[in-house]
Amino acid sequence: MARFTDKVAVITGGAGGIGKAAGQLFARDGAQVLLVDLDEKALQAAVKEIGSDQVSYCVADVTKPEQVQAYVDTAVNRYGGIDCFMNNAGVFGVIKPISDYPIEVFDKVIDVNLKGVWLGLKYVMPAMQKRGGGSIVITSSIAGVSGGAGSWAYVASKHAVIGLMRTASNEGAPHNIRVNTVNPTAVDTAMMRVLEDELAPGAGEAAKQQIETGIPLQRYGRPEDVANMMAYLCSDDGSFCTGSVYMVDGGSTSS
């Protein structure tokens, strides 16, 4: 039997690179999958690309409580509950010295990457509790365990969600809800195009090569690398894993 047979997986940022790869993997391994994202066209394209009748979508802004409640209700009404939750939607913002870092960008990044993750926990955990438990994976980053000059809001948000994860794992454990973070290095998705352009406007490919030389395994992560860790943590193989930080970083934080 496939490892996610009879399981329901909800994935925010489901139209993006990592979310779509997770959707594909969870569906392949038997789950019913709800992709959640702001971008309806990209959601339609993701569902089409995955090409499985086990995958559907829900348009929602993770920063809006009523829309978070609505994606939880959609999963419960459509599939009967939530077993696996990838709390994954995120934005990068900009790279600027503190004096130039725009306050509205700081607010936006914190809103999506921190408040959006907290709202996901707030509405998903009660639904999981009704189901008898489940597994939640929050997408942090290597920026959750180290700094990065100029990435003010991103670094702060990715550190902060580790605090949310630890708190949620404490609160969730008596209800059989496990909560962990995955912490990728650079992964080859649209988000890295934003970051490359911030580092070297108009010379993204050169920036990519430079970043890759700083990763011990000498390449960007693939979305599937992260999806594989998410699936492990949501499967029975990960049943003793909670409250922890799982690096998927090609050795980036090893020295």
Ligand SMILES: NC(=O)c1ccc[n+]([C@@H]2O[C@H](COP(=O)([O-])OP(=O)(O)OC[C@H]3O[C@@H](n4cnc5c(N)ncnc54)[C@H](O)[C@@H]3O)[C@@H](O)[C@H]2O)c1
């Ligand atoms: N790509 C990387 O190098 C990298 C590295 C470490 C961590 N991460 C994290 O992985 C997660 C997924 O990123 P990705 O690499 O797939 O990037 P991506 O840009 O391909 O996907 C992010 C998705 O989040 C969605 N989103 C943004 N704001 C939203 C909102 N308010 N409500 C709902 N959806 C919203 C976007 O529409 C997009 O589809 C993010 O949390 C990101 O910070 C990415």
